Amino acid sequence: MSTADIYSGTGGLDASIQYELNSGENAGPGLRTTLEFMAPFINKRTSLSDLIALGVYTSVRSCGGPAVAIRAGRRNAKGDGNKGVPQPENSVSDFEQKFDRMGFTHEEAIQAVACGHTLGGVHSAQFADIVPPGSATNGVASLDYSMSVFDNKVVTEYLSGSTKNPLVVGHSVTISKHSDFKLFNSDGNNTMERMADNNRFPEICRTVLQKMIDVVPSGIELTRAIGPFMVKPVNLQLTLENGGSTLLFTGFIRVKTSGTPGGSITSITITYKNREGGSSCGPGTCSITATAQGQGQGFDDTFAFFPIEANIPVSSGIYSFVVTVNYANGGRTRSPKVVFRDPTALTLVAAVRNDRISQGALATISYKVPQSNSPVPALKTATIKLKKGNCIGEYTFFTIDHEIEGGLADESHIDLSNGDISDSFKSVNDIQGSCRPFSNPSSCNDVRGGLPRRQP
Ligand code: HEM
Structure with missing residues (x-):
């Protein structure tokens, strides 16, 4: 984000770094990897x-640091940004000017550098004048004693004079590349002394690191901080089965178990509406119950996973559902409504209901192509029309064979649409495998003379 110029509203955390790795200002292997x-x-x-913003949360949190709130909505720059990344040889007034351009006070500049430099080290391969070859284990001189722990040792070792930080002591001093010393010392150590308090350090870092990642070009509005949903449906899929008479409803529901009001969870109930939004669902009831099969844990939350596997008659279908979480103490929580758009198939085969075939089927593929000037591929979009094929039962299959260019097909996402209805953001990687043959197809019962008849 050091490209930021808050006065002109340009630069900031916009991933221009991908085009700046050879600019001479971003040495060190960590950026490319x-x-x-x-x-x-x-x-x-x-x-x-x-x-990149999320990487700050993950790296800091996984090293024992505070949870930095992550907001989304940043957009990527199309090329490199302005120069002006602070360099070890800069003077204190250079640092002051550069950080001011990014919107940081002098105190915040010191805080940001101290919080950043509690992790990692200086690499001899890129900074041989600061860390001479052979002088550090594995060619990396740690910025504080605990290289991969997010603690305030970078501060306390500096203040006590025991530091081995190569940007404070050693070879860097004689060539005036001891940038940490120059900055840390520039306000009479006031900021560093405040950060020496172990209770205040995480909070100071949480605030300044969030400020850092939220510096974005003008015109970009970031979302609210992202947190885990209480109830999150994952990999939901409706697959046409039994010769076209049943929809197999699969996937799982992830439920947050930390911070829940009712203690342990006994089961969840999925209550759904039929295609017309009503509550009659063929021979069975409009509800599916699932029990937990597996648990998961993030840095700050725990989760339970509830697999779904249910047969839904094609005649009634499914339009939407809510999830009720049943707690051991009798309590219940209901999720917001999840709306299904009409069933379509898994891959580039869409099963379109016969009353909608006049609207055809379209696939929009978002795929990646490598770029020669960046380690990160560019995103491209292709829109292709699917060709009408066989009719089976109340559906007609639309298919297309399409080759995704770029060699990264498994990282693509597909939206399949039929008029105003779409089944969006299907990961090709999740779909996997090849199409199964369709067993026991029932005869086409809804098309006369090639023309669709509306369903009752
Ligand atoms: C005056 C400003 C700064 C200067 C001059 C500076 C300089 C440096 C240098 C020369 C390295 C060694 C890079 C390598 O060998 O790979 C480094 C490493 C590092 N810096 Fe800074 N830095 C500054 C500010 C920051 C800030 C604000 C952060 C984050 C908040 C940060 C985070 C890091 C981290 C995590 C490493 C370790 C990289 C690794 O181990 O691969 N730095 N810094």
Whole structure:
């Protein structure tokens, strides 16, 4: 985000770093390896700049630091940004000017550097004048004693004079590249002394790191802080089965178990509405019960997973559902309504209900192509029309064979649409495998003379 100029509203955390790795201002292996690590996770809903912000939460939290709130909505720059990343050889007034351009006070600049430099080290390969070859284990000189723990040792070691931080002591001093010393000392150590309080350090860092990642070009509105949903449906899928008479409803519901009002969870109930929004669901009732099969844990929350596997008659279908979480103490919580759009198939085969075939089927594929000037691929979109095929029961299959260019097909997402209805953001990786043959197809019962008849 050091490209930021808050006075002109340009730069900030916009992932321009992907085009700046050879600018001479961003030495060190960590930047490229981080971008390469993140590359598979970018998609049309998650920008590289949001992932970089999320990386701050993940790295800090996984090293024992505070939870930095993550807001989304950043957009990526199309090319490199302005120069001006602070360098070890800069003077205190250079630092002051550069951080002011980014919207940081002098105190915040010191805080940001101290919070950043509690992790990691200086690499001899890129900074041989600061860390001479052979002088540090594995070629990396740690910025504080506990290299991968988010603690305030970078501060206390500096204040006590025991520090081995290569940007404070050692070779950097003789060539005036001891940037941490220059900054830390620039206000008479006042800021560092406040950060020496172990209780205040995490909160100071949480605030300044959030400020850092929320510096974005003007015109970008970030969302509210992101937190886990209480109830989150995952990988929901409706698959046409039994010759076209049943919809197999699969997936699972993830329920947050930490911070829940009612103690342990006994089961969940999915109560659904039929295709018309009504409450009659063929021979059975409009409800599915599931019990927990597995638990998961994030940094700050725990979760239970409830698998769904239910048969839904095609004649009534499913339009929407709510999830009721049943607690051991008798309490209940209901999720917001989840709306299903009409069933479509898994891959580039869409089962379109016969009363809607006149609207055809369209696939919009969001896919990745490698870029020669960045370790991160670019996102592209292709829209293709599916061709009408066989009619089975109350559905007609639309299919297309399409080759996704770029060599990263498994990181693509597909929206299948039929008129105003779409089944969106299907991960190709989740779909996997090849199409199964359709067993015992029932005869086409809703098309006369090739023309669709409206369903009752
Ligand atoms: C005056 C401003 C700053 C200067 C001059 C500076 C300089 C440096 C240098 C020379 C390195 C060694 C890079 C390498 O060898 O890979 C480094 C590492 C690092 N810096 Fe800074 N830095 C500054 C501010 C910041 C800020 C604000 C943060 C984050 C909040 C930060 C986080 C880090 C981290 C995490 C590393 C370790 C990288 C690794 O281990 O691969 N720095 N810094």
